[in-house]
Amino acid sequence: MNMYDLIVKKKRGGTLAADEIRWMIRGYTDGKIPDYQMSAMMMAICFVGMSDEETKDLTLAMAKSGDMLDLSAIKGIKVDKHSTGGVGDKTSLVLAPLVASLGVPVAKMSGRGLGHTGGTIDKLESFTGFRTSLSTDEFIHNVNTIHIAVAGQTANLAPADKKLYALRDVTGTVDQMSLIASSIMSKKLASGADAIVLDVKTGDGAFMKNLEDSRALAQEMVSIGRLAGKDVSAVISDMDQPLGFAVGNALEVKEAIDTLRGKGPADLEELALVLGSYMAVKAGRASDVREAEEMLRESLLGGMAFDVFCRFIRAQGGDPKDARDPDRLPRARYREEALSPKTGYISDIATEEIGRICLLLGGGRQTKDSRVDLSVGLVLRKKKGDSVKEGESLAVIHAGDRALLKEAKRRLVQAYSFSEEKPDPVPLIKDII
Ligand code: URA
Secondary structure, eight states, X not given: OXXXXXXXXXXXXXXXXXXXXXXXXXXHHTTOSOXXXXXXXXXXXXXXXXXXXXXXXXXXXXXXXXXXOOOTTXXXXXXXXXXXXXSSOOHHHHHHHHHHTTTOOEEEEEOOOBTTBOOHHHHHTTSTTOOOOOOHHHHHHHHHHXXXXXXXXXXXXXXXXXXXXXXXXXXXXXXXXXXXXXXXXXXXXHTTOSEEEXXXXXXTTSSSOSHHHHHHHHHHHHXXXXXXTOEEEEEEEEXXXXXXXXXXXXXXXXXXXXXXXXXSOHHHHHXXXXXXXXXXXXXXXXXXXXXXXXXXXXXXXXXXXXXXXXXXXXXXXXXXXXXXXXXXXXXXXXXXXXXXXXXXXXXXXXXXXXHHHHHHTTSSOSSTTOOOOTTOEXXXXXXXXXXXXXXXXXXXXXXXXXXXXXXXXXXXXXXXXXXXXXXXXXXXXXXXX
8 A cells, every 4th residue: 555546545435445544644753754745735625525434434544553552540421522623712611610510520631722723731731830731640630639620632542643643723614524534532532431412513613614514524523433332422603703712822721711700791601501501411420411511500600610719720730829929920021902994793704714813813823833922812702792982902813023013903903893783692512413
């Protein structure tokens, strides 16, 4: 077999056989197939697509490219959650401690930013000293003692996905259904959780821009998970505007902390409660989602979820004082308001563009070796359906560089659309599979 032939086969619309996929994934993981050939293959898949069979074979080959974690030393039903990626999506930071506060073992594997979307691991690094690289023993110990551990992909957990994720991030090859499904599910199969709740985003800020594609992605991931014996559900949620108001690593951590203290944006709280209820039911802590939601709400309002968050930050090397006083988190040098050019209602927000503005400011990676500036980003003042007056603030830009600040401001104003009539509200939860 050789990679050149496989690239050409896919480019011409062919179907890759299971042994070809296994050979390709092994060769890439071992460093025998170079990035440039794998980039060409990823791009061919973006144009040609993959069958369900190929997607399943790719998922299994990636899951088996490294260690399969054995979490049997953790008592109870272990639950994990994964988002397909969005703008301002800091849900895991709220959800993981919230669910853990009910005593549910949350064994979470998270990722870094991808394309125009952010990642939990980058966000958590806003806490000085925080470690996302945990040994299996430490991971198991933390879940057994404080019910929560959040780790990045270790070098040997689905290493093929780890390499491909970084490659896709900078080669414009993220937004393909089979690549997303296999990337997410390979990690989930390798990471040993018993139950998984998927947050499948839909809309302009998601990789799947319409509901039909998002449903297909959700179905694909649920069926791969079930084939592997996992209890999987998918919630399809709106990404036609950023979630909450903050976009950018440390800014999102601050908003997540506000939410854990009962003072967060309504959409973020709602999403955490919905996903959390499914996780709690799967773990056997509640008999139905209604009961689970009540328990979670109580924990949020009673401060229990925030206490777990502080314990979690300490257990992984961070300082919980940064959580109690988030002004200690990284802060950008410059802050400026972007002002509305019109009076009316906000009818639309170009959400992917908001994610790209954050990238422009340095909040994500332009190349595999880029360093992320954790302090930069934007905090929206106006969301869809809000009324606005000319000259009123649309958002505050947080930047480390004056020229970038100016460019970000120009693009942010253009990302907003206005109408004279108040637009109809859009539901946050679109479907549950
Ligand atoms: N999250 C992942 O882990 N992989 C993707 O491809 C998209 C979102």
